Amino acid sequence: MKTWNNIKAVIRRELRIFRQRPIYLLGSIGAITFCTVFFLTFFRDGLPHDLPMGIVDNDDSSLSRNFIQQMDATQLGKVVMFDNFEEAREAMMSGKVTSVCVIPEGMYADVSANRRPVFTYYLNGLYFVGGALAYKNILTMINLTNGAVQRQVLRAKGVNENAIMGRIQPISIDTHQIGNVTTNYGYYLSNMMLPAMLELIIIIVFIYSLGAELKYGTSRHLLKTTDGSMLDALLGKLIVYTVLFSAIGLVLIICLYHWMHFPIAGSIWNMFLAIVLLVLASESMAIFIIGCLPIPRLALSVGALYSVLGFSLTGFTLPVEALPPYIQGLAAAFPLRHYFHFYTQEVYFAGGFAGWYPEVIHLLLFLFLPLTVIKRLKGAYVNQNFPTN
Amino acid sequence: MAKRETYARTWLKDFCYIACNELKQIFSDGGVMLIFFVAGLLYPLLYNVVYLNGILNDxxxxxxxxxxxxxxxxxxxxxxxxxxxxxxxxxxxxxxxxxxxxxxxxxxxxxxxxxxxxxxxxxxxxxxxxxxxxxxxxxxxxxxxxxxxxxxxxxxxxxxxxxxxxxxxxxxxxxxxQGIPYEENNPYNQAFSYSIFLLSAILLVIIQQTLFYGMSLLVGTQREQNRSFASLPYHLQGHGMGRVVLGRGFAYWGLYMAIGIYIALIVPAIFGLPQRGQFWNIMALLLFFVTDCVYFSMTFSTLITKRESVFVLFLFMSPICLFLTGTSWPTTAIPGFWKVFSYIFPTTFGVQAFINMSTAGGDLSTAHDQMIALTIQTVVYFFLSTVAVYIENWIIRHKEEIEERKAALEKEIGIDFHEEDRKMIAGE
Missing domain, CATH: 3.40.1710 (abc type-2 transporter like fold)
Known part of the structure; x- marks a missing residue:
């Protein structure tokens, strides 16, 4: 009963602080709202279309014009014509066009005479998505052109129309993009970027909340509220922040999978569980960081470093397998990494409990972290013997 | 004529004093040193190690x-x-x-x-x-x-x-x-390596963000201790904002040109990132970019009133800045509103210019538009930071007057705000 009263007192105190200093709500609700609006509108197109693709037409024949029209008609591409290669190269270097196709002089004549003119293309792989998509588009177009040339010849030889396709394309590929049928970058990135942002915000705001007690010397007052019990003080703070961040997390999940209709194979209820676990694990990590370094500014800097690194080490952009071996193990130290596994199981494969239960355990393991530093943090709170700036 | 010389001399003296004072502040603040020198120097190395391979095989x-x-x-x-x-x-x-x-x-x-x-x-x-x-x-x-x-x-x-x-x-x-054989060229990033495109962008984002966080930290501290930079030139009586802004800017500029050279020229060399640009082109870019970042940070750090609050309020902007550069998601596909929003950040142009010149090996003409944009940004931010200092200085100089008015107002309404605040925090 006493514990409960202590906790209630801390909760009341925390809510007062929220009212006094808008930074907590601004840093959590304000920040995540901005991020949500940003990511959901930024990738509005899902897949970029009308990418500028440069073409230098040295041939100027009906064949080359046809090719250019076809290229322009693709969903991905928009043709930008250049008079010479020099100009086109300059435009590609400055990122104005994603690629340059050079149609050789006399291509039509050479094709007609079976002289096999060489078609050359250049890609700018530094503007990543644009370059990669342009590559895909050019490859498709040039193979279609080759097919068209072959079809002309086969038609001239009197092969029947049905048989032509089998000859031009003996093998075709039927691609199934599991869980993201339209190759939507918005689905792919927002699905992970938003929880990643939430993790970053939780770690920073919670470290700040615990650090502010040290910085403004109110830590003794906090302990007085709970009759000197550090555990009660932490629990009280945790309850307030868990409710706040879980609410944000739940709204985020509802927003993604319900309002925005992001594809989800499994159940949205399981994703609720995932986000709450992510919240708890991130909070534990925040306590651990400030507990190890009870100097607000240092703890915040380390927290910032840690949470920003989490974006890279989670492996949703560049998979962890591609990182250097000595970095790979570190990935497990980020709650987000486990959330990523959980989410993959639930959203893509509907793995259910059997699929994601190891991740639940991993995320719950983070909850032990605060226990290792609680004594040290209490020492800092009581003695206030660490630099506050 | 004599008077003008005196003015110039005073100007220079003030300028030097302010720049030195700012440098003193920077070097005596552990937190700022941590961000400038530990984060600024280690972050680029760390990211390079993480993205060392950059290609997913097998x-x-x-x-x-x-x-x-x-x-x-x-x-x-x-x-x-x-x-x-x-x-x-x-x-x-x-x-x-x-x-x-x-x-x-x-x-x-x-x-x-x-x-x-x-x-x-x-x-x-x-x-x-x-x-x-x-x-x-x-x-x-x-x-x-x-x-x-x-x-x-x-x-x-x-x-x-x-x-x-x-x-x-x-x-x-x-x-x-194959009636038309084709020849493929991907000259700047042959295997579509993730690290080459991402690191080139991250490096400059690090310059901007560490400078912004460090400066905001210092500004927040000074505000907390009631010695805002804006109150520096006492004898100026609200005039001479130019030398305050330029003097402070110069201190950061000097430091960050050094850090910038390290990040943009030395780090890529250590990790073998492509460096195809001309040395002086990259230096020219750094000159524009760092100056822009200094005044960008100066403008936005005026929003920071408390030391650590910059992390709470603005840390989430770093990944967003990276997306706004247009290196991963193509600029042509960025919605109009966010495109305009991206013009706020020096990195939007700096990263593109850096990629075009250093990684792709273009000359200054391939970064023509970006350089112009950086220049415009610098002018705008210089103007804005001057206005910010002017306003803050005015408030500081008229503090007593404002306090008096406030007190009069409080008396009128009959509430003692300060006592109320104290009670609320103490939970009485």
Missing amino acids: TPIAVVDEAACSESRRYIRELDATREVEIAYKCINMDEAERLMKERKVNGIVLFPRDFGEKIQRMETSTISVYCDMSCFLYYKNVLMSTNHVMLHEIGRIQVERYAAAGFTDIEAAQLV
Whole structure:
């Protein structure tokens, strides 16, 4: 009963602080709202279309014009014509066009005479998505052109129309993009970027909340509220922040999978569980960081470093397998990494409990972290013997 | 004439005093030193280590070969030989492959249907099914690229065999199969390496963000201790904002030119990132970019009133800045509003200019638009930061007056705000 009263007192105190200093709500609700609006509108197109693709037409024949029209008609591409290669190269270097196709002089004549003119293309792989998509588009177009040339010849030889396709394309590929049928970058990135942002915000705001007690010397007052019990003080703070961040997390999940209709194979209820676990694990990590370094500014800097690194080490952009071996193990130290596994199981494969239960355990393991530093943090709170700036 | 000289001399004296004072502040603040020198110097190294390889090789895939014919076996062998994928499992049926996919042991499945070989023999189009793990697009890209490249190769091979059987010579067959051979060039990033494009962008984002955080930290501290930078020139009586802004800017500018040279020129050399640019072009870019970042930070740090609050309020902007540069998501696909929003940040132009000149090896003309944008930004931010200092200085100088007014107002309403505040925090 006493514990409960202590906790209630801390909760009341925390809510007062929220009212006094808008930074907590601004840093959590304000920040995540901005991020949500940003990511959901930024990738509005899902897949970029009308990418500028440069073409230098040295041939100027009906064949080359046809090719250019076809290229322009693709969903991905928009043709930008250049008079010479020099100009086109300059435009590609400055990122104005994603690629340059050079149609050789006399291509039509050479094709007609079976002289096999060489078609050359250049890609700018530094503007990543644009370059990669342009590559895909050019490859498709040039193979279609080759097919068209072959079809002309086969038609001239009197092969029947049905048989032509089998000859031009003996093998075709039927691609199934599991869980993201339209190759939507918005689905792919927002699905992970938003929880990643939430993790970053939780770690920073919670470290700040615990650090502010040290910085403004109110830590003794906090302990007085709970009759000197550090555990009660932490629990009280945790309850307030868990409710706040879980609410944000739940709204985020509802927003993604319900309002925005992001594809989800499994159940949205399981994703609720995932986000709450992510919240708890991130909070534990925040306590651990400030507990190890009870100097607000240092703890915040380390927290910032840690949470920003989490974006890279989670492996949703560049998979962890591609990182250097000595970095790979570190990935497990980020709650987000486990959330990523959980989410993959639930959203893509509907793995259910059997699929994601190891991740639940991993995320719950983070909850032990605060226990290792609680004594040290209490020492800092009581003695206030660490630099506050 | 004599008077003018005196003015210039005073100006210079003030300028030097302010710049030195700012440097003193920077070097006596542990937190700022940590951000400038530990984060500024270590972050680039750390990111380079993390993205050292940058290329995903040998993505494990499962193969379900229901056809079990010579064509499918050859296809599988060739698939296994590609850089992108590795045949990790050969499964008897789709169930087994699906299970492996769910267990995350494979990131793709290739299914050869029972009639795969038959259809090829019958000269029909035979279809193979590819199932991709979309949780990470690089898996998808690898599986898609490898299966398609092998498909193109196999198509060519099957056709050549058929034409040979029909009595065509090799040359005739080649003319038919590939009437227009193509030549691929990806000069700046040959294997679509993730690290080359991302690191080039991250490096400059680090310059901007560490400068902004460090400066905000210092500004917040000074405000907390009631010695805002704006109150520096006492004897100026609200005049001479130019030398305050320029003097402070110069201190950061000097430091960050050094850090910038390290980040933009030395770090890429250490890790073997492509450095195809001319040295003086990169220096010119740094000159513009760092100056811009200094006044950008000065403008926005005026929003910071408390020491640590910059992290709470603005840390989440770093990843967003990276997206706004247009290196990953193409600029042409960025919605109009965010495109305009991206003009706020120096990195939007700095990163593009850096990529064009340093990584792609262009000259200044390839960064023409970006350099102009950086210049405009610098002018705007210089103006804004001057206005900010002017306003703050005015408030500081008229503090007593404002306090008096406030007190009078409080008396009028009959509430003692301060006592109330104290009570609220103490929880009484």
